[in-house]
Amino acid sequence: MKTQFYRLLDSGFGSKLEQVGDVRIIRPAPQATWILRLPDSEWKKADAEYDYDKGTWSFANPDLPREWTVKIGEISMIMKFAAGGQIGMFPEHIDNQDLFQAIANHQKEHERPFRLLNLFAYTGAATLQAASLGAEVVHVDSAKSSVNWAKANAVASGLSEKPIRWIVDDVRKFVQREKVRGSRYDGILLDPPSFGRGSNGEIWKIEADLLPFMKTLMSLMGESFSYMKLSTHTQGMLQDEVKGLLKGITAHSPIPGNVRCFDLANVEESGRGIFLDCGSCAVFTIK
Ligand SMILES: C[S@@+](CC[C@H](N)C(=O)[O-])C[C@H]1O[C@@H](n2cnc3c(N)ncnc32)[C@H](O)[C@@H]1O
Numbered sequence: 001m002k003t004q005f006y007r008l009l010d011s012g013f014g015s016k017l018e019q020v021g022d023v024r025i026i027r028p029a030p031q032a033t034w035i036l037r038l039p040d041s042e043w044k045k046a047d048a049e050y051d052y053d054k055g056t057w058s059f060a061n062p063d064l065p066r067e068w069t070v071k072i073g074e075i076s077m078i079m080k081f082a083a084g085g086q087i088g089m090f091p092e093h094i095d096n097q098d099l100f101q102a103i104a105n106h107q108k109e110h111e112r113p114f115r116l117l118n119l120f121a122y123t124g125a126a127t128l129q130a131a132s133l134g135a136e137v138v139h140v141d142s143a144k145s146s147v148n149w150a151k152a153n154a155v156a157s158g159l160s161e162k163p164i165r166w167i168v169d170d171v172r173k174f175v176q177r178e179k180v181r182g183s184r185y186d187g188i189l190l191d192p193p194s195f196g197r198g199s200n201g202e203i204w205k206i207e208a209d210l211l212p213f214m215k216t217l218m219s220l221m222g223e224s225f226s227y228m229k230l231s232t233h234t235q236g237m238l239q240d241e242v243k244g245l246l247k248g249i250t251a252h253s254p255i256p257g258n259v260r261c262f263d264l265a266n267v268e269e270s271g272r273g274i275f276l277d278c279g280s281c282a283v284f285t286i287k
Contacts, residue, residue: 005070012036021070050085076156102227124150131162170198184222233279250284257286
């Protein structure tokens, strides 16, 4: 993946060196079981480093601003040195060409906007990408702090007036209510964590909860349903499983389509041809 806002500069010995906009960071990458490409001097230029064992960030310059903004196509995302080594954006989730195409196709054929349900939606990159293309979005995440961060990203992107419903809730509770209300969507996107909590502390465990949850999503697929993406960072959950799950659910879509699956990976800019495996992903489209 070649982008302006993000470059994986180097990786190895369980770490990765990343350029995120103007800021260079070092974070753990247990999957990088190889040697480094760049000299030490390049790693020493890092502005910040996350220590997994201590759970803290350290800074080369103590006056480094703790927030910065990156422009990703039409949207702007505020980055922060957050808990768990997160920064407010997963580069492996930024390339949503299939979604953009589904929205464009829908808009050619229908007079109403594409309706997207974004579940486990975090700081809203996909929400804002879709909204910038004219979609109506329902953004669901159990963490109020993430939803507030996503709203701030909407303001930074000049998209705060767009039709986005911001929901702080457990995805299962929200989807159950939508089912009862008879709500229907044209697209659904979900990136469930291995372990999470609903807004009232309800425990989410992917191995027990994903399958029954996906089943409830079937009732939210509208007449012009044309897109669904399921991705996971869960170790050991392989492409076949993710693909099988999505195929089973979307076989009930009113319009038949295809499911393709791929690794969530960022290729190194170095041209070493090394991919940092981040998980698996499957996408349903009708064209
Ligand atoms: C891996 S992140 C999703 C990242 C997102 N795909 C992106 O690229 O920005 C997982 C998110 O799920 C949320 N979450 C975890 N359990 C949840 C639950 N039961 N209901 C709703 N959200 C939940 C977390 O708060 C977190 O923001």
